[in-house]
Amino acid sequence: MDLADLTRDLQALQADALAAVAAAPDAAALDALELDILGKKGRLTGVLRGIGALAPEERPQVGAIANAVRSAIEAALAERGTTLRGSELKARLAAEAVDVTTPGRPIARGGYHPIPETIAEIAEIFGRFGFVIHESPEVEDDLRNFQMLNIAPDHPARDLWDTMYVDVAGHLLRTHTSPGQIRVMHSVAPPIRALLPGRCYRYEAIDASHASEFFQVEGIMVDEGTTMADLKGLLDQFAKAMYGADKRTRFRPGYYPFTEPSVAFDVECLVCGGAGCPACSRSGWMTILGAGMMHPVVLQYGGLDPERYQGFAFGMGVERIANLRHAVGDLRLYLENDLRFLEQFA
């Protein structure tokens, strides 16, 4: 290895390096090239190891050539680097560009289902009179659902064709929320003002006004000296809050096994105002709920002494109230989850 060999190797290395730098496809390849050629264990260092074999006076010449080769390669690396990094940045900016003129994706807005919305409105009104919401299980026992409510063992509601029973002896899907009121009487002491909304079940032939599940809101008030006058005043205030202060109301005699006396409560027809129209079967009135004074036997089953405590109860079908609010003619619509129906209430 003499001066000429070394000089030739250095020049070959330079030519080779410059070609490789020019051909580098990206910045990462360029970094690898730099390490491979100019790094501590790189090819330039490798060639310069031959310098030890030269005469001392020849070494500065090789040193000068080596420096020139290093500078040339460094310059080429820097230039190619600028080019590559520039185009990479440009490509990234183009790819990641945010088009601020693109319209935003609309956020779907939710709304209340008309049944819970109606329950909330009813609860708000009775809440003003001190009624507190209670909840109770949908699977009940025969005792609370029927017996404790003074519903006789041979009452038709107990028939297999009216009530849905479950596979556990003595258990059923509650046919009204009243068994929950028995639970309330067993768990809180009078004075009681309880409102019990919830899903109920009946074995029904399905049509526009009958479904096998439906919602009921039921209220009870129990205290010493509670009278029918309290019931009438409360329900009249409820109807006026719900349908308008100008609305006339009336009570008619009714029958339930769990209340005595029992009443049906009517509001003047919301469609015709009392003149008579198809919506009210030409009577001028619409029945919105049933009510009555709690039967002494039911108070007793609730663990209360009917000589000391009196109470009233009322119950309404939520679908019926919602139908009147929104002019809906078929209660099956409430269960179908068809957005074309539901979105009208959002």
Ligand code: 2NL
């Ligand atoms: C209706 C009528 C009613 C009751 C529910 C009740 C509850 C207890 C004691 C006595 Cl614990 N009564 N509830 C009373 C009268 C009527 O509901 O047509 N509901 C849809």
